[in-house]
Amino acid sequence: MIATLKFTALLLAVVVCRATQDYGYKDVEEPTLGDSQYGSLWPLPQKVQMSTVAFKLSGVSFQIVDAKESSSGASCSLLQNAYRRYDEYIFPISRMQGQNKKKAFASVSELQVWITSADSECDNYPSVTSDESCECPGMMFVFLVGALSQVPINRTEIQDFPRFTHRGLLLDSSRHFLPIKVILANLEAMAWNKFNVFHWHIVDDPSFPYMSRTFPQLSQQGAYHPYTHVYTPSDVKMIIEFARLRGIRVVSEFDTPGHTQSWGKGQKDLLTPCYSGASPSGSFGPVNPILNTTYDFMAMFFKEVSTVFPDAYIHLGGDEVDFSCWKSNPDIQKFMAQQGFGTDYSKLESFYIQRLLDIVTTTNKGYMIWQEVIDNGVKLKSNTADTLIHVWKGNQQQYQAEMARVTASGYQALLSTPWYLNRISYGQDWQAAYKADPQDFNGTDAQKKLVVGGEACLWGEYVDATNLTPRLWPRASAVGERLWSDKDVKDTNDAYSRLIQHRCRMVQ
DSSP: OEEEESTTOOOOOOOOOOOOOOOOOOSSOOOOOOOOTTTTOSSOOSEEEEEEEEEEEETTTOEEEEOTTOSOOTTOHHHHHHHHHHHHHHOTTHHHHTOOOSOSSOOBOEEEEEEOSSSOOTTSOOOTTOOOOEEETTOEEEOOOSSOSEEEEEEEEEEEOOSOSEEEEEEEOSSSOOOHHHHHHHHHHHHHTTOOEEEEEOOOSSOOOBOOSSOTHHHHHHSSSTTTSOBOHHHHHHHHHHHHTTTOEEEEEOOOSSSOHHHHTTSTTOEEEEEETTEEEEEEEEEOTTOHHHHHHHHHHHHHHHHHSOSSEEEOOOOOOOOHHHHHOHHHHHHHHHHTOTTOHHHHHHHHHHHHHHHHHTTTOEEEEETHHHHTTOOOOSOGGGEEEEEOOSOHHHHHHHHHHHHHTTOEEEEOGGGBTTSOOSSOTHHHHHHOOTTOSSOOHHHHHTEEEEEEEEOSTTOOTTTHHHHHTTHHHHHHHHHHSOTTOOOHHHHHHHHHHHHHHHHO
């Protein structure tokens, strides 16, 4: 039995429990619970054929090994780590107890993993070009029905690949500091749901927990606590490595010129002084875009960020810039007149963003930006492959129109609008997320191909370590299947049957 994989997708669907629940909801659409022909597979593979032919796995003797023909072997620490991890998933108890060493029936003793790619990418970071496809021509999907050492399984044939290359999850560690263990636990959950991008919204107005080597005063002055509520360089490195071993990219977001109040606490003259009449009010607004020192700082800071975070992209934000402070400042008013901007402060924003993009370009990074940047007419790179527009605003009609506009301009698009999971509602609200589709807008086939995927977002105003995981999962699982599985996989009844079992698996 040989599983043919490209990159490191190891598809073992481990069922640890099955449950039905009556939540008593009367005024929401309730899916009908029934057994899915696909068991508890989540997200659903592109092609799957399950057989009634049953085998057994021995908790004592079963092992996952490299096939002789594989281009990767024992030297691939990424795969060896995955083998150990999945072994513990499948046999959480029987391995330790060593039960039933005698084989009472024919059993499967090993799963051979055959990497067919010439470059197995074992020592690299996952990237936008990573091949996540796999074939399992005779693979046995595991069905764990209890803490047994002899596990019944069904023969299953799989051909699988993701529908979208960008399947992201945003966590906000500024509004409430998120301990390392919470981030790692959710990276683990992301892997179980085939998310491949951790969008780390690491800083914002409330706090600056990122510990910069170049500007240590940013976290010393801007974090909730300079020692207990910061991410040290070793913390960041550990998170990136933990994600790498699970095929997850880490894309950092350092949002400017707005959402930067915490930056100003540690960096003098970075923010714009606001005025009340002819006198300073004592408050500060967005980053000051008229000072050369601003761009000197940004050049040094993003040079550091580009070395700390290995991904090819940095998220630069650019959303929700409040122009009122800029409008009040006499120095900025004078600058506006000199530049011929009149009273159009979106032109001043464009001036800043364009200079920031020039800085980031020198680091050989691509960039992601929120939709306001393009909405305000900022001139972006001519190389549209380096630019990713993140759509987050409006109702369904509005975000669909935005996706059409962005892709009609030749830019790649990423959707988050219907997947703000910090917004909760009564009942089975995962269904709305499940039904949303990034390519559901009026556009050509060429435009649809520019949609690279989407992200579920969990903003932190009312989310901290105590409630993040149960609020996020399994609701985010619905987004995971939408971004991985075929576009025609949209039966909510079938999804509900699989999802409640998948939830039990994650709880276990």
